[in-house]
Amino acid sequence: MLKFERRREPSIVMLYAAPVLAVALTILAGLALFTALGKNPVQAIGLIFITPLQSLKSISELLVKATPLILIAVGLAIGFRAGVWNIGAEGQFVVGAVAGGAVALAVYPANGLWLLPLMCLAGVLGGMAWAAVPALLRTRFNANEILVSLMLVYVAALALSVLVHGPLRDPEGQNFPESRLFQPSALLPALIPGTRAHIGFLVALAVAAAAWALLELHMIGFQVKVLGQAPEAARFAGYSGNRLVWVCLMISGGLAGLAGLFEAAGPVGQLVPALPVGYGFTAIIVAFLGRLHPIGIVVAGLVMALTYIGGETAQIAMSLPSATTSVFQGMLLFFLLATDVFVNHRLRWIGRAPTRQRAPAAPATEPAE
């Protein structure tokens, strides 16, 4: 029978091959999915993965989508390494956008070079404040940060809706639940003139580099790794688990908040109830696809952005349902998790041992019902 045998050391080759393999398997599964939907599978895959790379406009859109994904995923990855599961980045994204956007709306119509940095600061602080709730409840009351941060996503989305229906609504907007369009200096400068790509992408790259330095060169990065891989050792070494929970949630919350602000001050240009489109959740996939490594995440963020842009192109060109993209992304994470087994294990043919043969065939127990 075939059996997984634990490797002595994790395979470096498989560590990098697994994401590539996962993308390849996702494409294969995608071919099957499109055939099942009665669409031309080759055309669909081509539209998703190749067409977007052929025009400047769609490449710039690629950068627009990759920016929030990279920013959020870099922050999440630091936490995931330490076993701190911030699942509520989507909520921190919303609060960051609201906090930063509110600054612009509060001083409207004032303009000036000082405005954008102030908004960024507010965005980061907003995201941090929202992430501080799970951090406080986890360190102070032992409450599970997964569930707390996730519940806060729903609260944040509702709060955004309340605010744009009320205090932040455009006074000249005929009661539409939207804020004003931000004043010119509250908008992010374009990276490529004439497109929606903004300088936030450069910030995302800088953040990834800084995160790499933090993880590789700073003591915090070392403590994060130890806490994730050997919690007991971390305790013996005297690392404060609570402090690391705070550090991880503040970094990921702040970056998610910044991503939210960039979205509001970049492609959207105002606060709308539909601001959260799931980047906070997709970034979880990006973090894993990028091997929880900042540089890997930049690549993974671009690949994931490609599925967004390509997915949209394919939806319009082939009248595919809009949910196709999220199915694709879910499959990608599944295949990645499945191929990850080969990093620490190898598949070996083990001759039929007579004693082993019977064990799986006798399910002595079965839940009632």
Added chain:
Amino acid sequence: MDLVVDILIGVIVAATPLVFAAVGELIVEKAGVLNLGVEGMMIIGAIAGFAATIATGSHVLGVLAALFAGATMALLFAVLTQSLLSNQVATGLALTLFGLGLSALWGQGYAGKSAGVFPKLHVPGLSELPVLGKLVFSLDPLIYLSFALTAAVAWFLTRTRAGLVLRAIGENHDAAHAIGYPVVGVRYLALMFGGACAGLGGAYLSLVQTPLWVERMSAGRGWIALALVVFAAWRPWRALVGAYLFGGITILQLHAQGLGLAIDAQLLSMLPYVATILVLVAISRDTSTVRLNAPACLGKSFYAAS
């Protein structure tokens, strides 16, 4: 009086999907596995039940389809975490993201359709009683099933040998494996049972609560169910009580405006989520209770070295 009875029935109907999902996940966690994909299994159950009911015209077949769909999703999780040893937290999240996407894809053609009224129990004589007749003897069969399920799970866990084995595997999978219990096999079964329950909870949403298909209609209930398991300290009846508390909060929110409370509807909609956080804090702050009741191997991968 009629209003009170209607409100109470509303509470029961709001609580029942949570009972199914929470009791199912409780078995899974007792076996030592943390499946964070409840939300994804619920929403797939909701669309599967709805689609099957529309296709066949039979609510029974719809419910069966939801059970099957939920269990299939859980099987996917089982293969990944139990056979391919993937991280349970990440896989659970993947299951939720995938489930939400797939259900939206599947449900494209079903918006605006109705699955019809779910049949209710009618006991001649008893169902005509004042108050009790409406409140106890005229509910839909799934509500009675949710109580039976809770009782069965409680009985199974504490009174049967198989339940003892399941708990042993959740407490110490290495020891259980050494004695010769099929750790992986039991976990597969527990997961599929939990998935079927979550699927049933989802079908309750789309077939009974609002007999309509709405994208993302589970609205975080799968996550609330996960919190309920912690709240219940892994005890089935406490999970049921917790579900009814949440049902009460949901209905309170719906009726608050009728009762003359001048609070914004969207602020009130936050209530169940905020309540979940408060409940988690209240239970988790007592670390010894959690540590005493949580299965010791919860969320850990099992690898049989020999």
